[in-house]
Amino acid sequence: MNTKISFDFKSIRFKLWAYFILFAVIILGLVWLLQVYFLDAYYEDMKLKKSERMASELVNAFNEDYSLESFSLRLNEISQGSDTYVRVETGDGRIVISPSSQSFLYRSETNSLRLKLLDSEFPSYSEIIPGSKDTKTLTYARFLHKATDKYGNLDAGNSLILYMFSPLFPVRSTISILRRQLTYITIIALLLALSLAIYLATRISKPIRNITESAAEMGRGNYGVPFKGGHYTEITELAETLTEASQELEKSDMYQKDLIANVSHDLKTPLTMIKSYAEMIRDLSGDNKEKRESHLSVIIDEADRLNLLVDDMLTMSKMQQQKIALEKSDFDLDESIRTQINSYDILAEQEGYKFKYESPGTVIINGDEAKIRQVIANLVNNAVKYCGDDKEIIVSLKPLGKKVRCEVTDHGQGIAPDEINHVWERYYKSSTHHVRPTEGSGLGLSIVKEILTLHRADYGVDSKLGRGTTFWFELKTK
Numbered sequence: 001m002n003t004k005i006s007f008d009f010k011s012i013r014f015k016l017w018a019y020f021i022l023f024a025v026i027i028l029g030l031v032w033l034l035q036v037y038f039l040d041a042y043y044e045d046m047k048l049k050k051s052e053r054m055a056s057e058l059v060n061a062f063n064e065d066y067s068l069e070s071f072s073l074r075l076n077e078i079s080q081g082s083d084t085y086v087r088v089e090t091g092d093g094r095i096v097i098s099p100s101s102q103s104f105l106y107r108s109e110t111n112s113l114r115l116k117l118l119d120s121e122f123p124s125y126s127e128i129i130p131g132s133k134d135t136k137t138l139t140y141a142r143f144l145h146k147a148t149d150k151y152g153n154l155d156a157g158n159s160l161i162l163y164m165f166s167p168l169f170p171v172r173s174t175i176s177i178l179r180r181q182l183t184y185i186t187i188i189a190l191l192l193a194l195s196l197a198i199y200l201a202t203r204i205s206k207p208i209r210n211i212t213e214s215a216a217e218m219g220r221g222n223y224g225v226p227f228k229g230g231h232y233t234e235i236t237e238l239a240e241t242l243t244e245a246s247q248e249l250e251k252s253d254m255y256q257k258d259l260i261a262n263v264s265h266d267l268k269t270p271l272t273m274i275k276s277y278a279e280m281i282r283d284l285s286g287d288n289k290e291k292r293e294s295h296l297s298v299i300i301d302e303a304d305r306l307n308l309l310v311d312d313m314l315t316m317s318k319m320q321q322q323k324i325a326l327e328k329s330d331f332d333l334d335e336s337i338r339t340q341i342n343s344y345d346i347l348a349e350q351e352g353y354k355f356k357y358e359s360p361g362t363v364i365i366n367g368d369e370a371k372i373r374q375v376i377a378n379l380v381n382n383a384v385k386y387c388g389d390d391k392e393i394i395v396s397l398k399p400l401g402k403k404v405r406c407e408v409t410d411h412g413q414g415i416a417p418d419e420i421n422h423v424w425e426r427y428y429k430s431s432t433h434h435v436r437p438t439e440g441s442g443l444g445l446s447i448v449k450e451i452l453t454l455h456r457a458d459y460g461v462d463s464k465l466g467r468g469t470t471f472w473f474e475l476k477t478k
Contacts, residue, residue, distance in 0.1 A: 016204065020197030021190070028186050044138065044168060048126060051084065051140045051164050055124070058086075058162055062144050072097050085165040088144060091118070091156030106139075106165050113141040114161060118154070128168065136168040207235050211242065223250035251425075270302035277302075313443065326368040326454055330478060333363045333372070333404065337395060340376045344384075351391070353384060358396035363404050364478040371451045372475075376406070378444040379471050383410040388468065404477050409470040415463040423461060424449040448473075 061074040075086055075097060085106065088097035093114065109129060117125040124142035131137055140163070147158035210228050217225045227243045229236030277295040284291070338357065347353050365372075376395070383393040388411035398405045415423060424445055452459045452473050459473035 014201075016201040017194070017197040020193045020200075024189055024193035028182075028189055032182055032186075044128060044136075047138050047166050047168060048140070050082075051126070051138060051166055052124075054082070054084065054086075055140065055142045055162055055164060059142070059144060062160075068096065083166060087163045087165075089114070089161055089163065091147075091154065091159035091161060094157075096160060106137075106163070109137070109139050109165065110163055113139055113163060117141045117143070117161065118156070131167075138164075138166040138168055140164040140166075203231055204235070207231075207239070211235075211239055214246075215242065218246050218249070221253075223247075223253055270305045273302045274299050326371065328367055329369065330364055330366050331369045333365050333406070333475070334359045334361060334397060336369055336373050337376055337397070337406070340373050341380070341395060343377075344380065347384070353387075354390070354392045355380075356392065356394045358394070360397060360399055363397055363399070365404065365475045366478060367455050367475060368451075371454070375448050375451050375473070376408075378448050379408040382444055382471070383408050383412075383469075386410055386412040386469065388412045399477075400474065402476060403474045405472055405474045407470050407472045409468060411468040414465040414467055414469050415461070416465060420461060420463055445471075 058075055062071050075088070086097075087095065087106070087110065089095050089110065091114070093111065113125060113127075116127075123146075124140065126138065126140040128136050128138050142162050142164075144160040144162040145158075147155040149155045207229055214225050214227045223246050225246055227239040227246065229239035277298045281292055281295050337359070341355050341357055344353065344355055348355060380393060380395065387393055390411055392411055394407075394409040396407045396409070398407070448471075449459070455475065457473050457475050459471075461469060461471050463469035
């Protein structure tokens with residue numbers, strides 16, 4: 001059986017591996033260049049710089065004290081412990097300062113250096129001369145004191161030249177040792193880089209692959225699937241965010257299924273009523289005016305119920321898609337609430353509900369009056385649905401500085417603490433038993449939330465089991 005092995009060159013795993021190896025190769029290449037191929041040149045450059053620094057110190061010491069005897073002591077002090085031979089001669093070749101036992105050393109080099117320095121336009125001259133057995137010598141010459149005659153020409157006899165000779169020891173053996181060591185270091189470093197690259201690539205790519213698999217599972221409709229993070233903050237945060245999204249999708253899916261069930265039930269009942277009463281009109285009460293009008297009234301009521309259900313669903317859908325624009329204007333909130341409450345007079349007369357309204361008087365706000373009245377209506381309808389046996393609903397306006405607070409209170413059973421944060425969610429229905437069966441889609445409070453959010457208003461709910469519930473919102477006053 002042939003197995004096709006594929007490798008993703010765009011994957012994080014491969015790129016991490018490649019970057020680590022490339023980084024290791026670059027660093028090791030630089031080490032090889034500096035320690036092997038440029039070591040000889042670097043060694044010579046460092047020796048030259050050392051000679052230049054020593055020469056500068058000697059020139060400064062000579063300028064401070066012109067006495068050759070004291071300068072000779074200073075010369076020995078500065079050059080002591082170094083591998084540099086130092087000599088001072090006049091411009092015409094007479095030795096002024098030199099170790100007596102080594103005065104014969106570098107005589108030919110000194111003569112050559114003197115001529116080249118005299119012909120040079122610079123105050124110093126240096127060169128490297130080969131020796132025996134692969135040895136080299138760094139030669140350096142510099143004017144210690146440059147004398148001129150009365151015509152401004154160089155007075156060689158009275159000029160002093162500082163000569164320095166530094167042996168350059170062969171570095172081939174050192175390079176050979178370094179090359180052998182660097183070979184071992186290169187192999188070890190590449191193996192370590194490869195191991196570390198594979199380790200890190202696995203630790204990073206594995207949780208991402210797990211997240212991808214979980215996302216695919218969620219895409220198949222399993223919204224409750226957890227997302228596991230890794231050992232890095234960014235991946236952990238991504239996993240936590242996706243887990244929260246999965247949970248929200250699961251809740252949304254559950255609410256939508258509940259909505260379909262509720263809407264199906266709410267649609268089925270009035271449709272059944274409409275069909276049944278239409279058949280009664282056709283078969284029984286068509287010629288009886290009183291019965292016909294009664295049956296037609298039921299059909300109209302059920303059609304209004306269907307219309308209300310559809311309107312709520314369309315309103316919620318438009319708000320979620322942000323397709324509803326507010327038509328703001330200045331209006332009297334007190335008057336709008338009074339008008340809205342008056343529409344419940346028939347409920348008070350027929351079923352004994354008591355509506356109390358407390359207000360300081362005229363309160364001018366800027367907003368969409370129709371939408372605010374819908375908020376009041378939905379909150380009052382909710383209070384009617386869940387009010388207590390006293391059937392009392394209290395609506396109040398309270399000034400709060402530059403704001404006004406509107407409250408709708410009932411004395412019902414209240415909302416359980418574990419449910420109070422969910423009452424604004426779409427399709428959510430409290431487990432609290434309601435007093436009066438009301439018509440609607442269960443979207444009333446969600447619509448309230450969306451309208452108040454569009455008005456940038458603060459809102460909330462306060463409730464205690466057995467004592468009732470207060471829904472409130474705050475708007476800025478003019």
